[in-house]
Amino acid sequence: MATNKYTGAQKAAILLLSFGEEISAEIFKNMTEFEIKRIGSAMSRLGRLEQEVIDEIMMEFYEILQQNKKFFYGGNDFTMKVIGSAFKGGEADDLIEQLALGSSANLDALELIDPRTLTNFIRNEHPQTIALILAHLDPGKCGEVIKLLPEALHTEIILRISNLDAVAPEIIDEIDDVLRNEIQAMGSISSQKIGGVEPIAEMLNLIDKATEEQILDNLEERDPDLAEQIRQLMFVFDDLAKIDDRGIQEIIKNVKPEQWMIALKTASEAVTDLVFRNMSERAAKMLKEDMEAMSAVKLSDVESMQFEIVQVARKLEEEGKIIIAQGGEAAFV
Structure with a gap:
């Protein structure tokens, strides 16, 4: 193989030159000073390269990406941009699709835990972590868990769920590492919109009226506009x-x-x-x-x-x- 004579630093230099100035600059931002000096030095000494060499190094990069799908996420725009610059249309699309399929995080196993057990498990977690976990439950179960949590947490968690948007799978993975010893069942999710006002309204529609009113009354004091948005979406x-x-x-x-x-x-x-x-x-x-x-x-x-x-x-x-x-x-x- 023509690329065997090149060092890792030289291959990295060839890749970065192929990616173009904008993407290379972003990658350099995440390197150590030592790495930048090594690759920068390699860039200055490369000289003229045959297209065959560039193609082989690109293919080597492609194979490394395929072998390490779990480190790349469908929601990572920069990763997608790098792949788009490195490969031709169809090849880039195929790899992006494969990486997206291979990068799934999981919290679906939470559905297998009964509400009381789940409540006991998460009650001492940070409210943001609780909100993220509850946002992955179906509205009925979410309502049951919120009802079992301390009343002082209700408004805070509702506010945090309403402000959740797209959550990168790597964050889900971090939470899953904590839950792994308790949850054995495996599932998969991709980066997706999991919070917002709609699921809160649906959840409140599924719990008893006393708890619903208590949550909305407390929320009214903290965020009147959000409380009104939720009421508008609820069907009573x-x-x-x-x-x-x-x-x-x-x-x-x-x-x-x-x-x-x-x-x-x-x-x-x-x-x-x-x-x-x-x-x-x-x-x-x-x-x-x-x-x-x-x-x-x-x-x-x-x-x-x-x-x-x-x-x-x-x-x-x-x-x-x-x-x-x-x-x-x-x-x-």
Whole structure:
């Protein structure tokens, strides 16, 4: 091989010259003074090079990248830029795709741990670490864990989740190193947007009303704008009043009269009128009579039944039978 006569410093010099001035300058920033002097000296002594030599060194670099995929991450823009400069279009695209596939970090194993065990495991971690871990859970489980954590942490964690954006897999790997002894199952994730307001609203939709209100009230004191954004994205029982008649009729078909009897106990006049208006005259009359004859009901039972009906509405939306827009407005399709 023609490149065997070149030292490591000379090969590095050839690579950097091939990358161009801008990328080479960025790479030099991450080198020691000794490394810069060695490679700089090699650059000044290279002389004229055959294209065959350059191609062979590029291929050697390519093979090293393939063997060390775990050190390169799909979210690393600079790494992608280096590869794009070093290789021709198709070859560069193939390598970038391979590196992205080979660079997965993992926290999916968290889903295998029950909420209480997970809570005990993370309760003493830094709030930012807790937020990052919870952001990888499904909203229902995230809500359960937050409820089990000390109340003093709730607002802080919600704020941190809302501010999370794209997280590089190397950070996930650092956390996974800490969790590794506790979590044996393996999974994979790529750099992705995991935080923001939407998952918080979805999570709050899935927990009990008392915890939801406590979190939002505390959040209101810290960040009123964020609290309002979350409320706008949440769909609660009172938002049924914003659904059109055809949408409500679809929901009524999927909710038993005895469920309405309890859920409407504390409902707003707007919701109550809307439900009665979209029932048959006979069904509405029977429901009113049952409600008048009904004995006292625990507030928690009412809220639980309202929650069940909200879940029916959300399921219908998932099935494409109604559309719930931001703020709870819906249309029938």
